[in-house]
Amino acid sequence: MKQSRFAWIVPALYILFLMAPLYWLVAMSFKTNVEITTRFTLVPETFNLNNYMKVFTDERWRSVFANSLIYVGLNTVISVAVALPAAYAFSRYRFFGDKHLFFWLLTNRMAPAAVFTLPFFQLYSAFGLFDTHIAVALAHCLFNVPLAVWILEGFMSGVPREIDETAYIDGHSFPSFFIRIFMPLIASGIGVAAFFCFMFSWVEYLIADSLARSAVIPITTRLQALSQASGTDWGVLAAAGTLTLIPGAIVIWFVRNYIAKGFALGRV
């Protein structure tokens, strides 16, 4: 389909709209607080890195970034590990209750986090897990395991079933076939699933905030505490906010062709 010669204007304007608030965040991170609060400048007067230095040298900032990365990493590993065999079962076999199970998974992805946070304190205290990395990692499985199962099921269904059968005839056992033959075939699917688990755990706020309160404070909880306090240090806040964009910005290039697929639970 031939597009009009001026078609590019629409996405260009839209991208401009997307970039404006991001630009403002990054610009603020290079300004001093005096400049932010007293003068309105479109471009920072001097590009000073003091705000970033403050974030990097402050033990509290470093620990909240580390906390978030640890529980996000744990969650990604757990989610993909349990989703792989489950997705294989859904893509290859029919079994008692499969449809209901698949639907029930979806309801967890759709459930409001606020509903589940209510009993978290009692539940995770009972297991001695409250305020630990693993608690947040487990709680994020609520929406990440369904996501991973749905995405992986989509990729696995694209692999012809004949490959499984040939492998079994060649004498492979199930674990040997799954790890040595099948997983390399859906490597890109595993990558995409892992990326989206990482992403959704990284962007989530409510569950992480209600499970990790003092020993393991997530980055967003610290941002919240500082941004709604009086006498806000806007420069440092903007610098820390800019740094939270980096994990997404680094990997986005690699998944650019799968973004729609991942956000739509593998159903595109």
Next chain:
Amino acid sequence: MKPVNHGAWFLVLPMLIIVAFTAVIPLMTVVNYSVQYVATNAQFHWVGDLWFREVLHSEKFWNALWRNLVFSGCILAIEIPLGVLIALNMPRKGWGVPVCLVLMALPLLVPWYVVGMIWQMFGRVDIGLMGVMLRDIGYNYEGDPIDAWFTLILMDVWHWTSLVALLAYAGLVSIPDAYYQAARIDGASKWSVFRYIQLPKMARVLTIAVLLRFMDSFMIFTEPFAVIAGGDPVFLSTELKQTVELGQKAAMSLIYFLIILLMSWIFYTVMTRDDGEPIGQGGAS
């Protein structure tokens, strides 16, 4: 047809245990709370459906529910047409494709609290770019509920329109060139190409987009919380967080969850309707 194999349950078992721990146990605890009254000495008393009647007669609950529905309605009315418009005009080949995909996806990857923080910094009338530009016409999201609504909707459009655009784009690029050639031979107008070729081909992805956007905006909490810190407008999740009485909170959670369950069922039916096999094929992309 896929073979029947009940042994497949062993493959789903690890996943089942994890999700049962993170979803079923909390939900059962909520059910338990919702039918009891917790006295100050931590004694539980059976109260039956008292909390449910209380919630269903609570004006605050209905207000939050309507407000949330109106919010979701506005979101859909803006984001879906805008997303389609952007997708129609996105480049189909060349260097513009990856540039568009990557830049448009950026807001989707920003932590939700930071999205709110970005818009707080962008919209404040003392330090924000948008706030300073609009303050001469009386804009101030901290004082005026209309301006707060405007800011929250604009923020959501900023955050999520790309999802609609990328989904619609994925639908558009899957249309074979032959369709367009046939349309050209028939002398079809731009409108009829859109109406009879592009729209039907996008119908499935757009349904997914509508339902995803509806569900996620229906349970929105973090972004408005970051911008207005629990002030007006109060959405359903905010109302839930602000309810103090444990039993009432639990009853409200369950009612909220049942609405979501109904919506998920519609979502599931629509998504698997066109698939040949019981559990969906991943589809082509």
